[in-house]
Amino acid sequence: MLTTDFPQGSPCWLDLGSPDPAAAAAFYGAVFGWTFQALGPEAGGYGFLQADGRTVAAVGALTEEGAQSAWTTYFRTPDAEATARAVRAAGGEVRVEPFDVMQAGRMAQLTDPQGARFAVWQSGTTIGLDAVSTDNALVWAELHTPDQEAGAAFYATVFGWRSEKFPAPGMSYLVLSPADGDQQATSFGGIAPVMAEAEPPSWTPYFATGVVDELVGRAERAGGKVLMGAEDVQNVGRIAWLADPFGAPFALIKGDPQQS
16 A cells, blocks of 8 residues: 555655646646645746645646646655666656755656656655545556556566556556565555557556545536546446546546555
């Protein structure tokens, strides 16, 4: 299970790049009840999305030319430079070289060999999000990619991740865990096939909720799109796939994705 201990290699931060951060924050506020805390003019509109005063994500303007609105998952690393070198050596791309985020930490923007974008975070004063694995917060990170085994091998090389096959209904599925600790207890995400041939490889966040159907309705009323309606998945829980008004996909889950 994902925890705020954030073992090395686990998801530790999540942010949304949007063409209209204020409108995006309003959408997610309508869906999850999140509030937006701007960081000031020096942050270029970047700010924290909070649930009950705890930071559960962040949102900012798109900074890369031609980038589409999307969520970016950050994985914790003890050394951003070393991870960037490992990504290059394993056939990935370093889109943004490691740089300091004031005293909070050090980050880099990366892409795996199949095209899925992600980031790494070397903690300074900020280790990661304030809350995970609770309602309206990140609980699972899922990679959709055309070659699951190649994807697992790349991330194992870069982060030392372990993977385990799970017989998900109608598909093959790999459950991911960091290099250390009990493999099942520390699992934080999975690798699944792309949902359609035209779908680009990507990381998608799952947010926990006890009321999946209610949040689907809120998202639709706030201008979002239903990509997959709420349905029960055996041994996983009730899930739904949505996109915000700017096209960024995200998912909802009621249940324990650690069982997947």
